[in-house]
């Protein structure tokens with residue numbers, strides 16, 4: 001089955017669970033922010049990409065909760081998303097799509113489908129069947145790193161969480177030299193979590209109202225950081241975390257200035273797609289990364305009637 005056909009099946013399975021219609025099939029609940037991206041001088045030594053070599057660029061950031069269920073509560077036990085879109089001088093855009101998890105659950109689109117099935121709610125309880133989840137974990141021990149989110153302290157604010165894009169990309173410099181990297185988006189003010197019992201007292205829209213309140217007071221800056229692969233680090237496996245001591249370079253600053261009012265209104269369709277790269281950046285062979293284009297495109301088609309170009 002080709003990616004496009006399999007993506008239809010995957011999105012069917014995801015939507016059957018969440019009931020999301022007219023919205024993103026996953027990460028349905030979110031808020032779009034206005035931002036400016038400014039590269040650091042160090043960025044140009046790693047990649048010749050236009051946004052890494054020039055001056056400040058217009059950008060958007062969308063913060064989101066992981067599930068496809070908009071009405072879900074504050075849901076402290078799920079991953080949060082931070083998607084960054086940078087507007088390029090040629091009129092195109094390039095995206096970085098990241099989550100609060102240290103690694104992804106699965107290595108392949110087929111295993112993602114198994115994961116969705118294993119987590120399907122048992123009609124008798126409304127909860128996933130623990131036996132099905134345990135069977136999945138037994139067959140996919142690599143998912144345990146990501147599933148650790150269940151035990152981690154919840155995010156206090158979208159603006160105080162650190163996000164990882166998990167896949168490897170290849171940065172290419174002006175001389176054609178290639179460097180395998182992974183992106184991280186880190187709040188310049190530091191990471192803050194909240195004890196689980198305190199989080200449980202918060203209302204379902206806590207993260208959204210908190211975001212609006214903090215941005216009304218002042219802009220918030222995230223560093224765009226890349227870690228650089230060491231010898232033997234896996235380049236095609238988003239379940240594998242690279243060792244802590246890998247070299248890290250801050251390649252830019254994302255200043256988030258407020259809630260965005262200029263996009264995703266009046267029929268405007270905004271898509272954050274991790275395969276949307278530009279000259280100076282190439283995709284690794286990670287099968288999840290390469291499949292995401294078809295999966296996101298299928299979700300966009302269902303929520304907007306449009307197939308992204």
Ligand code: HEM
Nearest residue numbers: 024025026027062081082083099112165166272295299300
């Ligand atoms: C097979 C694996 C995956 C599938 C099938 C999948 C599916 C989806 C879909 C259908 C959407 C909604 C797209 C739209 O309508 O615009 C979405 C959004 C999102 N996904 Fe994934 N995803 C996968 C892997 C990942 C990974 C590895 C990450 C993190 C690195 C991630 C982070 C996000 C984020 C942050 C959003 C929200 C983007 C936004 O704000 O528009 N996903 N995903």
